Amino acid sequence: MTLAARQSALARFLVDLAFERRVRSEPEAVAAELGLTPDDVRNLAAISTRRVIAFRASRWVKERRRRSGNDST
Amino acid sequence: MFPVAVGLSVREPWIDELLRLPSRAPIDVLEVMIDDVLHCTGAMGRYRRLGARWPLIAHGVELGIGNASGLDVRYVEAIGEATSMLRTRWYADHLCFLATDTITLGHFAPLTDDEETLGVLAENGALVADRVAAPFLLENPADVLGWDVRPPDPGTGLGRSFGNTITAAGAGAVLDVTNLLYNARNDGFSATAFLDAMAANRVVQIHLAGGRKIDGLWIDSHDRPLEAESLDLLRHALRLTPNLRAVTIEWDEDLPTLDEMLAEVGRIRAVLEQEGRR
Numbered sequence: 414m415t416l417a418a419r420q421s422a423l424a425r426f427l428v429d430l431a432f433e434r435r436v437r438s439e440p441e442a443v444a445a446e447l448g449l450t451p452d453d454v455r456n457l458a459a460i461s462t463r464r465v466i467a468f469r470a471s472r473w474v475k476e477r478r479r480r481s482g483n484d485s486t
Numbered sequence: 487m488f489p490v491a492v493g494l495s496v497r498e499p500w501i502d503e504l505l506r507l508p509s510r511a512p513i514d515v516l517e518v519m520i521d522d523v524l525h526c527t528g529a530m531g532r533y534r535r536l537g538a539r540w541p542l543i544a545h546g547v548e549l550g551i552g553n554a555s556g557l558d559v560r561y562v563e564a565i566g567e568a569t570s571m572l573r574t575r576w577y578a579d580h581l582c583f584l585a586t587d588t589i590t591l592g593h594f595a596p597l598t599d600d601e602e603t604l605g606v607l608a609e610n611g612a613l614v615a616d617r618v619a620a621p622f623l624l625e626n627p628a629d630v631l632g633w634d635v636r637p638p639d640p641g642t643g644l645g646r647s648f649g650n651t652i653t654a655a656g657a658g659a660v661l662d663v664t665n666l667l668y669n670a671r672n673d674g675f676s677a678t679a680f681l682d683a684m685a686a687n688r689v690v691q692i693h694l695a696g697g698r699k700i701d702g703l704w705i706d707s708h709d710r711p712l713e714a715e716s717l718d719l720l721r722h723a724l725r726l727t728p729n730l731r732a733v734t735i736e737w738d739e740d741l742p743t744l745d746e747m748l749a750e751v752g753r754i755r756a757v758l759e760q761e762g763r764r
Contacts, residue, residue, distance in 0.1 A: 415602070417555060417586065420595070421588065427595065460632070463702065468593070468630050472592060472593035474707075475593050478739075
């Protein structure tokens with residue numbers, strides 16, 4: 414599996430709530446559909462919901478900072 | 487070892503006051519958010535005025551050095567032009583990927599040190615080296631996802647991985663001590679093991695900031711004074727980083743006054759003096 418495919422899956426997992434739910438509920442189907450290995454999908458599913466929410470919150474803050482011209486993180 | 491400069495990351499509300507300070511002291515160096523220079527009309531002139539008084543270093547957030555889909559060549563060229571005009575001592579961004587062919591995250595997504603990632607970092611790092619004359623550094627980002635945290639000794643594993651990735655990119659390092667501290671707290675690993683395992687001789691700059699715990703996770707919110715534990719970790723780092731040139735503090739939310747920031751700079755300076763790095 415290529416790095417580009419793994420990055421695409423992680424990025425989608427982080428921004429697409431429906432995809433995140435599918436990764437958690439149907440990991441084998443997602444792996445087959447995207448040509449990922451079972452380990453690739455297990456790595457995504459192992460990220461807790463709380464941490465995904467924290468990432469999304471940080472992303473939102475970052476976007477707000479960017480619009481106001483204050484972002485160094 | 488080199489004497490280590492101490493300074494702060496400039497925010498727009500402080501610029502006029504900085505320019506009115508009667509002398510350069512107590513700041514040795516200023517960090518410029520290079521994306522602000524690219525995006526804000528008139529920013530270049532203001533930062534050049536700052537650059538006439540202080541050495542400048544450039545810090546970015548939009549590169550995405552680990553993007554498997556490649557870098558935005560026009561962006562890299564704009565960075566090269568801006569850093570040349572400001573004569574920055576170096577240019578730094580974050581070790582992460584930011585975008586794929588179809589999704590722009592705009593926030594730092596984690597990397598590992600597998601062979602394919604190292605190849606992408608080498609290719610992208612070579613492009614930066616070709617288009618940006620200033621030395622290139624990469625920073626360890628905060629990672630709330632806890633990516634690639636592997637037992638039995640995650641601190642050592644993550645430290646080695648950081649060293650492998652920056653080496654592949656041909657970059658020096660910005661060691662963000664606060665990011666490291668918070669990652670270590672969130673994932674239960676030893677921050678000092680990370681420091682001991684990383685390529686510490688590549689560290690040219692150290693970042694510090696204050697953050698807070700939100701919903702059980704430590705977040706680098708850049709809205710608090712420095713924690714004593716960050717300064718303790720700074721002490722440990724100072725003993726491992728012979729090529730360190732600057733320590734800077736960042737603050738992004740609920741900005742304090744410039745005087746309050748200078749007081750924080752003073753706390754860092756005191757640690758550097760105690761450790762014989764001034």
